[in-house]
Each structure stands twice: as C-alpha cells, then as structure tokens.
Amino acid sequence: MSTALDKDLRNFSKLRSEISGSLAEKPPRERILLAARELFYRFGVHTVGVEAVAETALTNKMTLYRHFRSKDDLIVAYVEQLAGENVATLDRLLGEGLGTPQQKLAAWIDHVEDVLSNKSERGCALANAAVELDAGHPARGVIEDYKRRKHDRLVNVFRAARYREPERLADEVFLLFEGARISLQCGGSGPASRLVAMLRSLLAASPRDDAR
Amino acid sequence: MSTALDKDLRNFSKLRSEISGSLAEKPPRERILLAARELFYRFGVHTVGVEAVAETALTNKMTLYRHFRSKDDLIVAYVEQLAGENVATLDRLLGEGLGTPQQKLAAWIDHVEDVLSNKSERGCALANAAVELDAGHPARGVIEDYKRRKHDRLVNVFRAARYREPERLADEVFLLFEGARISLQCGGSGPASRLVAMLRSLLAASPRDDAR
C-alpha cells in the first residue's frame, strides 16, 4: 500500500504543526483530541493508527487508552468535538442578538468564503468521517444530528429574513455548500471556487415578503 | 475496531449478491473487478482487504496478484472502471443524435432521480474513494479527470439548450448533485430528496436565448 506518508514524515509534521501550535502544556486528553483532529482530518480515520495519534499528542498509547476506551470511542469524541465547534460557530454567526438576518447571512457567507479558500482544505471533516465509517458506527448519529441542525439554522435565518420559501432555499444552499466542499478534493476547484458568488446572487434573486 | 461486518457476513453477502448476479463464469480478472466494485463501494477501499476481494470473486489472493501488481493497482483499476462506465452513461444520455437538448436534459434528470432514489446508495463511489485516498495516490488523477469531464458535458448541453449562462448553470447543477450524493449518507435524506424538483425548477427558471 502507498501510505504516501512515511511514519517519520508524520512525526515531523507533528513537531512543527502541533507543538509550535498550542498543545504545549495541556492535559493529555486535550492533546490527544488535538492530535486526532489533525491526523484524522488530514489522512482519514482508518489510515491513522492510535499509536500515531498518541505520539503526535506527545504521549503514548497507554495514556490514550486511559482516556478513551477504544479507537472507536476516540473517533466518536473526535466527531463530537468537531460538531460542537461547528455548532458554536453557527451560533456566533447566526445566533440571536447580532444584527439583522441579512447581516447574519452576509457574515455567514464571508465565513463560507474563508473555509473554502483555506488551503489544505480536505472537505468537511464530518462528511469525510461519514464516508469512512460504515452505517452502524456510533459516530454516524452525531454527524447526522449536526447536519440536520445546520440545515435547521439555515431555515430559521431564511425565515427571519422573510424569504418566501425558506425551506427550499435552505435545501439549495445546503446542497451547494456540501457539494463545494466535496468537490474541492476531487472535482477540481472550478465549480467550488465560484460558490460564494453563486450564493450571493442566489440570495439576492430569491423572492422575499415585505422587504421593508 | 468495530468492523460491523464480520468476515462471515461478508462472505454471505458475496454468495447472495454476487453469484446470483452475473459473475457466474467470467474470466478471473472480471470477477475480481466486480467483487472490488461491490466491496470497495460498500465498505471503503481501506477497510476491505485483498483477500476479501479475492474470495468474493470466487478466487484467491495469488490469482488476484497475477492480474494486479498491488492493491493500489487494483484501486486504480476499480476507479477507472467506474469512471469509464459513468462517462459511457453520460454519453448515452447526453450524446449527439438523441433528441433535442431539452430532451437530453430531461433524460439526465430522470437518471439522477434513479440514482438518488436507489436504496443502498452510499454516495458517489468516486468521491468516496477520493476522500479515502491521500493526495499522492494515482487514482486521484482519474477521479479528477472524470469530474472535470462530467462538468464539461453539462456545460455543453446547457449551451446547446441555449441557456444564457451555461457555465454558471453547470456549476450550480454540478454542486447541487454532488452535495445531494454526499448528503445522502450523512445529512439525512431531507435536502437530497428534494434535489430533483430543485433541478427541474432551476432549469425552467433559468433564462435562455431565443427559446425556439
């Protein structure tokens, strides 16, 4: 098999991108989750072994297994961590209090632009995990919950912005965004790079009630 | 690790879904590719071992390695097989000769409906493979070529149908479709199930020159 990343290479990437990062002196459990986040996202949950995670977290397998009962447990924690952060980001952008619905939408699209333009983008980590995990895996439920929740937030903000068909618009925006993220890693960057412009004109062209 | 599919279970699925299928008495190479297609798509290229592929193909590892130099070679052949068939399907639906561009588009959307409504849909096999394979893998090039080609065909048929912005429309349709397939396995079936209606009304609403 072509691992395409010698084990040594993995350890080097750890030293640079993690230590220089923030994992300096945190409790082991946090370090492990940080390492898992990096490695699972970059290389996939199946190709990365628990030992690689532990070493990248500057600890060892035994300590990892003191905090997570199994690798599957670690995967679930990894997925829950991502889902939680993404929901928090959504709350920060679309939550109550901050500006008009239009302003929230503009801020969210700016955020989408940041995500997509990020180099080293390998698509949505949660979607990637879902692809790798078979139907019975406990992490699947977490992923599906998150995606549903995200879709609901979109419906709500479209409704608050008085769009005439908020559900339909949310479906469309949701699918476009998901498609863009998966296309970034296999479809060439063409269509995905034009997503933001598409979103803006889609929202501008969709009919709204009232509109002040 | 939760394999969620005991090895025995895999072998049973082979006996039923493959033998009863068509692999009855074909040359070994074809049987192997058929088995790889089934197993790689259902469970992912990484979780399925070469031995499982060989046994499902009613042969053994040695014969597999006489036809494919390595597992990576088999993965490339698997991906090439899928890309080739998908391009053939596109040619059959959108190719020259058969009807007006509008008829071709209607036929293509019917085909999309079939794909999405198919139970046991696990998303686009090529996109899934791309998620599992890291950037250097030779199969990645095949996948990207296919996706680009598919996008180009969409542009061409939209141009032939005299849509005013064929590239933009192709981007949108492409991303929607990709998003729907990935969402089927992690986003709940909600947005994806409404894709076909979205496509039809999108095409109906998009401006065209001339229009007969």
Add this chain to the structure above:
DNA sequence: TAGCTGTGTTACCGATCGGTAACTGCGCCG
C-alpha cells in the same frame, strides 16, 4: 504424447494493527 499457460492451493513472510499488563515515577493533598 509432450509442453506450455493460467488457475487454484497451501504455507509463509515481515510489518502493523488495536489493545493490555506491569512497573516506574512524578506531583498533589492529607
């Protein structure tokens, strides 16, 4: 009949996988 080619079979290799046992040692709190 002899010989060749392709398939099946068994056994094996080193490496790595997920997971565990047992021990050392540090720091913290009484």
Add this chain to the structure above:
DNA sequence: CGGCGCAGTTACCGATCGGTAACACAGCTA
C-alpha cells in the same frame, strides 16, 4: 511524611494486513 492518582515506559499479545514462493493440476496446442 505517607499515600494516592495519574502519566510515562517497555514489552508484549493475537489478529490481520499486503505480498510472495512453491507446487499441483487443469486445458489447450502441436
């Protein structure tokens, strides 16, 4: 000070991984 809990370390387990060697046996052609 004594003790306890947690982290680190080493060594190990059985299983499975991708990949190979050697041999038996079929079918075909000459």
